Amino acid sequence: QVQLVESGGGSVQAGGSLRLRCDASGSFLRIEVMGWYRQAPGKERELVATVTKNGATNYADAVKGRFTLSRDKNTVYLQMNSLKPEDTGVYYCNVAVLRIVEDTRLEGKDYWGEGTLVTVSS
Numbered sequence: 001q002v003q004l005v006e007s008g009g010g011s012v013q014a015g016g017s018l019r020l021r022c023d024a025s026g027s028f029l030r031i032e033v034m035g036w037y038r039q040a041p042g043k044e045r046e047l048v049a050t051v052t053k054n055g056a057t058n059y060a061d062a063v064k065g066r067f068t069l070s071r072d073k074n075t076v077y078l079q080m081n082s083l084k085p086e087d088t089g090v091y092y093c094n095v096a097v098l099r100i101v102e103d104t105r106l107e108g109k110d111y112w113g114e115g116t117l118v119t120v121s122s
Contacts, residue, residue: 002026002111004093009116012083016120020078022093022113032108033096034076035069038118040089048091049078062086083120090115 008020024031035050035058049059049069057069068079076095080087093113101107 002028002095002097002109004095004111004113006091006093006113006116008078009091009118011119011121014084014120014122016083017079017081018083018118019080020091020093020116020118022076022078022095024074024076024093024095024097024111026097028097028099029106030098031074031095032098033094034071035094036076036078036091037094038087038089038091039115040086043089045092050094051076080118083118085120085122088118088120090117092116 003025005023008018012018033050033052036048037045038048039045047060049067051057051069051071066082070077092115095111099107
């Protein structure tokens with residue numbers, strides 16, 4: 001029972017910037033990993049960036065140096081600078097949470113946002 005609210009998508013020209021935001025809410029013990037994935041037209045969904053509960057970040061090579069991921073409690077931000085047409089796609093927030101099940105066990109589970117469209121024109 002986790003809800004993800006995404007915002008910040010839009011249309012920009014090459015070289016522009018956007019900031020995506022994802023807010024997680026619901027019943028869970030804690031968030032283990034938060035991040036963003038994207039899917040370009042005709043391609044498979046791919047990793048953009050993630051951050052763990054310990055603050056470790058992981059970026060796709062294609063966005064290193066241009067995108068910055070940060071987390072504040074249950075919210076994650078993706079600052080996207082120097083955008084390229086190749087960045088165009090639907091961006092999905094992803095969160096892995098730790099939940100209490102059966103009153104005694106811990107269970108990890110992934111949740112996905114509905115996606116927000118990012119379009120970068122040349």
